[in-house]
Amino acid sequence: MRSRSLFVVAGATALVLALVGCGSAPGSSETKSTLEFQTGQSVDSVFLKQLTTITKKFESANPGITVDLRPSTSSYESDIKVRLASGNVPDIWWTHGWSLLRYSKFLVPLQNEAWAKDFNPALAPAMKNSHGQFFAFPVDTDVAGIIYNKDVLAASGVSVASLTTWDAFGRAAEKIAATGIAPITVSGKANGPAGNLADWIASGAYSKSELAELSSGTFVDAPYTHVLDLIAAWKKESLFNPDYVSATSDDMSRALATGKAAFAFSQNTTAGDALQYNPKANLGYFPVPSLTGGKPYLIGGEMNAFGISKTSKHLKDAKAFIAYLAKPANATVLAKAAGSIPGLTNVTPDLGVLQASYDSIVKPGKFPLVPYFDRVYLPNGMWNTMVTTTDSVVTGGHANVAAGVSTMAKDFARLDAQTK
């Protein structure tokens, strides 16, 4: 009898709570406009904290506007895809490198905004279309090379200035491996780092005419075979971390931070994460050697950028908010929190430990900045294929190169046909 009463009480409580929940759904205010902003940031990240501080100041200055900053999870990309597909589009969202190629048809062009005159020209190839339009406010500019631990290289007697070819890189890696350190750290568990290996190398594996062929919808397989052959050679020489299969992106940062790895093919956020584990980690980055014997290059483009939905009911307010973020004082704080080069030219860079690499490699403009290979030369959806085929080579070596190239060619043809 008593247990039955308990059940009834529990059930009634649940229903009451559920109804209370229904009643307290957000966004019921009519007088204020509320902007939903999908930030793409983890809930306790430094970047989100700075963004929150700036947003509060904006809200105080603009009492009629509330900005609902939403943190994200690692499934952010799928989340945005689902929302775009179903028509429930946030007012503002983080475009994670895809403001032009993937999201431009959903976003408002921003080139006529007052702050747009300070748009960093280095971002133009990645963010501007042929009409000079761009679709997101760039917080920073992504300039990536190969991240390295300076202390590990010094202890192995390797000079970073000598790493201008893949042969020199291979020899240096073998020298480092001889000291008992796994030279290259890669996460096989996360859906990305393995693909980065191929992405970084492929940009320098194709000639201009071959890149043009890719752009016109024909997969050129010989250069990609060279890319995977190089990775297979590293596998043969045991140059990857032995825990590749189970390692997470976090493990890559930890390995760099603790000197258990020398190199990482990754964006500079990995260096930022490493510094959270070991603030004294001595890190830098160097340009990626070219497989065709050309000049080493840096890879870059859009990183943290925020676009405004074309269908937003609060377009004017959203633009006002973005303009507020673009103010030099605010943009400086955000670019510093991101640890990258600012996306606007009137903002002062503060790159922390990576400042030295920036000053010696990026600032003089000696090395070309090429776009991410997959974003520009492969059809949408190829990233997963790139990750899985590279993964098969990192784990299986030369035996999987031919199959990897064949899979790339098939998926390229299939996905390219879908986009036409």
Place this chain on the structure above:
Amino acid sequence: MSRTRTDAGRRTGRAAIGAALLAVILLQLLPFYVALTTALKSRTDLSSQWLLPIGDLFWGNFATAIRDGGILRAIGNSAVVTVAATAIVCVLGALAAYPLARRRTTLNKAVLLGIIGLIMIPPLSILVPLYSMLNRLGAINTYWGIILVMATTQLPLAIFLYSSFMRSLPIAVEEAAVMDGANLLQVLFLVIFPMLKPVTATVVILAGVAIWNDYALSVYVLTDPQVKTIAPAIGAFFSTQSSNLGAAAAASLMGFLPVLVAYLFLQRYFIRGIVAGSER
């Protein structure tokens, strides 16, 4: 002599079973141990995850989980969603199962097979149409929206379990109730439902735990921190650019405490329910 040998054999057998059980317990506790060592260390403590922190314990991860991750609010949200959705699953599951178990017509058999077939549909394969429908209904980021989604995903299994259990109940009891003048609803509520306690416990465990832990759908339906449940709230410590394992581990430990407490209080029913479920 032979008896002594048999006794020795029994003792050895028991010792082997004991050792095997101990190994299973250790294996089960291992993830909690690693979560604990991770949660009690600061980011700059780079000692092995297998080792407890040397020196002072670091409670900052728990503070981060509560302050930044809003994990206490997420636990409350999960409690609301789990209790409400599980209650709906039990009531609707039992009601739907009764005619399917008692009227074994060809149509009913086909309906039951169809319902069982629904168990095999991966939730993510229906994500876009489901999300679009919820969006049109205004159900995104609401308790009632996620409660309906969770109840719907768990109902097929509940109907299957209830119908299997009901088929094993003696029909004579219902006939006796009818003879005594009970109508169909009275038979259902006063005779059948009280006999469903063991299978209800099984359904509560299976559905309740699945709803409490759900990430696959909740992460899409609940993006507002005010209504987020535990799993998406923990997931918010991971993004494509950064992650905080320590705070996520602390949040996970806090998230499983309510389930642990519930289990400690209700373990009698749970064990009975699991045994009853396995007999069917």
